[in-house]
Amino acid sequence: MRIRALSTAAALAAGMVIVSPSAHAAAPAVQIIKIYYDSPGSPDNGNNKSLNGEYVQIKNMTKKAVSLRNWTIRDDTKQADHVYTFGAFTLRAGKTVTLRTGKGRDTATTLYWGRSGGGTFAYIWNQTRDTAYLRNASGRLVDSCSYNSSRADYKIC
Template identity: 65%
Template sequence: MRPLPLALFAAALTLPFVSIAPAQAATLPAVQFVKIYYNSPGSPDNGANSSLNGEWAQLRNTTRKAINLKGWTLRDKTAAPDHVYTFDAFTLGAGKTVTVRTGKGRNTSTTRYWGRSGGTFAYIWNQASDTGYVRNPSGKLIDSCSYNNSRAASVNCL
């Protein structure tokens, strides 16, 4: 093997150094929609509490730390005042999920209840198309999930 001429070697040393960074993984939101179940089981949708609780949205903490969700909101596209769920004192553990059901029930560490009642107008999620939004207490959009399918009952948001 022949040695490189000294001039070629010197030129190679003076070229600008180019660093190629590895592809960055998409940054996940701290709280992310997992699923929206927008068409509660059974027919017809009569507004009974069991039917209202058959529709729900599920959120996941994608971080390695617990997140205090007090003041965070979950809403649909309508954004009418009664279509906004505001978390009270609630901490979502690292990597954990919480399901927010439309009807009434007793809040637990894994399930929260919107508290809606009042018949067929109490449903939150439209059965044909809608968008869910989760915002932090300052109103910053953290994640959203949309669907447009009247033949399905739910949408996986991941």
């Protein structure tokens, strides 16, 4: 204890700023970890395979399961049809779920937005820049991830 006090006093005398661990913002328990915004292949014709090549991944960073019921994920367009609302889904401790844009059968690791048709209008994530927003059931922002690039197909958040 005395050594810590001396090192803190020395740091202050040297003009250093001491930040206690509690002063750091806690990382969200559930995080957006990746957005694959430019589905592979060409052209982006809006077929289901191409739509499902576009996805966002969300990870539970805790050691406890988290219910995502009524949580939402949306892009930056503010369009009503660009909001996905989670149904009865529990993200297990330390696990990742992939939310694909197109249609498919939901599993414990992959969910589907259910978009189809409409050519390029069926896609959610813009190919050059966008932001994903993850909100809990109360509407509070839990995490977000932005990208601004046309040189890659995905963003690690």
